[in-house]
Amino acid sequence: MAEFSRGFGSRRRESDAQLPPGQYLTADFPVLSAGPTPRIATEEWEFSVVTETGQTTSWSWEQLQALPIDDIHTDIHCVTRWSKLGTRWRGVSLDTLLEGVSTTAVSAMAHSYGGYTTNVPLVDLRGGRAWVAFEFDGAPLAPEHGGPARLLVPHLYFWKSAKWVRGLVLQERDDPGFWEQNGYNLHGDPWREERYW
Numbered sequence: 001m002a003e004f005s006r007g008f009g010s011r012r013r014e015s016d017a018q019l020p021p022g023q024y025l026t027a028d029f030p031v032l033s034a035g036p037t038p039r040i041a042t043e044e045w046e047f048s049v050v051t052e053t054g055q056t057t058s059w060s061w062e063q064l065q066a067l068p069i070d071d072i073h074t075d076i077h078c079v080t081r082w083s084k085l086g087t088r089w090r091g092v093s094l095d096t097l098l099e100g101v102s103t104t105a106v107s108a109m110a111h112s113y114g115g116y117t118t119n120v121p122l123v124d125l126r127g128g129r130a131w132v133a134f135e136f137d138g139a140p141l142a143p144e145h146g147g148p149a150r151l152l153v154p155h156l157y158f159w160k161s162a163k164w165v166r167g168l169v170l171q172e173r174d175d176p177g178f179w180e181q182n183g184y185n186l187h188g189d190p191w192r193e194e195r196y197w
């Protein structure tokens, strides 16, 4: 990022304070995908929230774009130890999407086109901390980074930010998703180093 391309050394200490324990800074944007990159046209794209009683609310691409859109400026932290500071995104807040959804669930299973899943407690999806994001750095989100849209939950390790997200299934227990079944922590707070179980 421009802020770090100049005077990186002198900013080192300042940046360290922004780095969770065990993380290092990267200027690149690594691609980490467990499988091939699905290609979803926005005309076919749909996002759904299914509650524990089976009530389904869905948004087309057009309907998503008509909702209030946030400019997001945030750091991201991958469990493989890279962090990227000051990334810029645009997306719709999960608060907006969950507003009309009546539920007593405590958790959501995020589902992606391609089959990836990850569990996120609803408390982490609410409060202006989670988005369905479709722009990165002023451009449409690239397919390898989850375009047309991905979940963005930057206060948790980046595996929670499901790429090619297609919906949430609300659940009464915080059941584990793909990586969580394979040893990753159920929650994944980078500041508490919740990497594995």
Ligand SMILES: Nc1nc2c(c(=O)[nH]1)N[C@H]1C(S)=C(S)[C@@H](COP(=O)(O)O)O[C@H]1N2
Pocket (backbone or CB within 6 Å): 029, 030, 031, 032, 033, 034, 035, 078, 079, 112, 114, 116, 144, 145, 146, 158, 159, 160, 161, 162, 163, 164
């Ligand atoms: N659908 C899907 N989402 C995913 C993944 C994946 O394999 N499939 N990998 C996760 C992991 S482990 C990380 S670190 C980030 C990587 O996002 P990036 O490739 O845009 O850097 O996406 C997360 N979301």
Ligand SMILES: [Mo]
Pocket (backbone or CB within 6 Å): 032, 078, 079, 080, 158, 159
């Ligand atoms: Mo990751």
